Amino acid sequence: MSGIVVMMNGLPGAMGHEVSQACIRRGLTLAPVALTGGGQPADCQVTEGSTSVTVKLVGPDAAGSQRKALEELKKAHGNRLVIIDFTHPTAVNPNGDLYTSVGVTYVMGTTGGDREALMKATNDSGVYAVIAPNMGKQIVALQATMERMARDFPGAFSGYKLEVTESHQKTKADTSGTAKALVSSFQKMGVDKFEMDDIKMLRDDESQKAFGVSEEHLNGHAWHTYTLKSGDGSVEFQFKHNVSGRRTYSEGVADAVQFIAAKCAEKSKKRTFDMIDILEAGVMQ
Numbered sequence: 623m624s625g626i627v628v629m630m631n632g633l634p635g636a637m638g639h640e641v642s643q644a645c646i647r648r649g650l651t652l653a654p655v656a657l658t659g660g661g662q663p664a665d666c667q668v669t670e671g672s673t674s675v676t677v678k679l680v681g682p683d684a685a686g687s688q689r690k691a692l693e694e695l696k697k698a699h700g701n702r703l704v705i706i707d708f709t710h711p712t713a714v715n716p717n718g719d720l721y722t723s724v725g726v727t728y729v730m731g732t733t734g735g736d737r738e739a740l741m742k743a744t745n746d747s748g749v750y751a752v753i754a755p756n757m758g759k760q761i762v763a764l765q766a767t768m769e770r771m772a773r774d775f776p777g778a779f780s781g782y783k784l785e786v787t788e789s790h791q792k793t794k795a796d797t798s799g800t801a802k803a804l805v806s807s808f809q810k811m812g813v814d815k816f817e818m819d820d821i822k823m824l825r826d827d828e829s830q831k832a833f834g835v836s837e838e839h840l841n842g843h844a845w846h847t848y849t850l851k852s853g854d855g856s857v858e859f860q861f862k863h864n865v866s867g868r869r870t871y872s873e874g875v876a877d878a879v880q881f882i883a884a885k886c887a888e889k890s891k892k893r894t895f896d897m898i899d900i901l902e903a904g905v906m907q
């Protein structure tokens with residue numbers, strides 16, 4: 623589908639910039655307005671190659687201004703508009719409610735919040751949406767593999783003890799959504815009692831460096847290690863995915879935007895998707 627316009631909510635944040643640039647590289651049009659958090663400047667500049675866009679930032683302060691910005695974009699671009707959200711865990715549900723009540727297609731990359739409530743609001747509203755805690759192609763493939771393993775071999779790791787450590791930049795507010803998704807598969811494979819609160823989070827420089835993260839990536843990384851040990855300690859499995867920087871996710875977001883715009887255009891009966899659906903559709907670049 624051509625002529626897609628994306629509204630990048632969460633600019634001028636780290637993912638906001640990465641994703642905007644990926645969308646421009648993909649030939650999508652970046653809307654000159656975006657929703658942001660409190661205390662941000664009036665606008666920001668996104669530059670990719672020879673393209674430079676000044677984006678007006680609409681904060682949550684002025685009542686109704688964020689809704690108005692969405693409604694105006696919807697009026698101007700109709701079904702060619704796709705909203706992208708990489709904001710903050712506390713914004714997941716209010717923003718989801720805003721998108722569904724205005725009736726716009728959206729891609730939610732932000733983690734945290736009440737995921738069940740987000741899914742319910744989205745399914746009930748009938749808007750088209752992609753909701754996923756990780757947009758990196760290979761990590762999505764690992765997630766899909768673990769889901770399949772859990773489906774095909776439930777109990778395969780029964781009696782095993784699980785340990786999960788995830789390290790992210792210290793500004794990350796929540797436990798990794800990706801780690802939670804993988805843990806949910808391991809739980810279905812029968813590991814010993816493991817709660818999401820048992821995920822060990824590293825958020826300080828010293829422990830992150832000891833974990834292997836380089837100085838230059840302390841401000842942007844996502845390192846995950848999942849260790850499964852048999853009851854008698856004689857067998858150990860380890861799964862690891864270490865991402866330094868954020869670029870790998872942004873191409874997946876552009877895939878998600880193109881996928882969901884096409885689903886909306888063809889009036890697909892299924893309306894809510896995750897990244898595994900997109901990987902399975904064979905449209906991740």
Ligand SMILES: NC(=O)C1=CN([C@@H]2O[C@H](COP(=O)(O)OP(=O)(O)OC[C@H]3O[C@@H](n4cnc5c(N)ncnc54)[C@H](OP(=O)(O)O)[C@@H]3O)[C@@H](O)[C@H]2O)C=CC1
Pocket residue numbers: 631632633634635636637638657658659660661662682708709710711713717730731732733734754755756757758793868871
């Ligand atoms: N799905 C995926 O593949 C990935 C998901 N993520 C997730 O994306 C999210 C953002 O990460 P990152 O870019 O690193 O974070 P940043 O803190 O760099 O950026 C977040 C931005 O969102 C703004 N913001 C806060 N509240 C709102 C709101 N209500 N509406 C609009 N904007 C708001 C913040 O403004 P202010 O600072 O003023 O609050 C900030 O500019 C996190 O949840 C993270 O886990 C990250 C990488 C990959």
Ligand SMILES: O=C(O)C1=N[C@H](C(=O)O)C[C@H](O)C1
Pocket residue numbers: 733755756790791794797798799800801843844
């Ligand atoms: O905040 C991040 O950086 C990331 N968040 C996502 C998560 O919570 O799993 C994806 C990735 O880990 C990067």
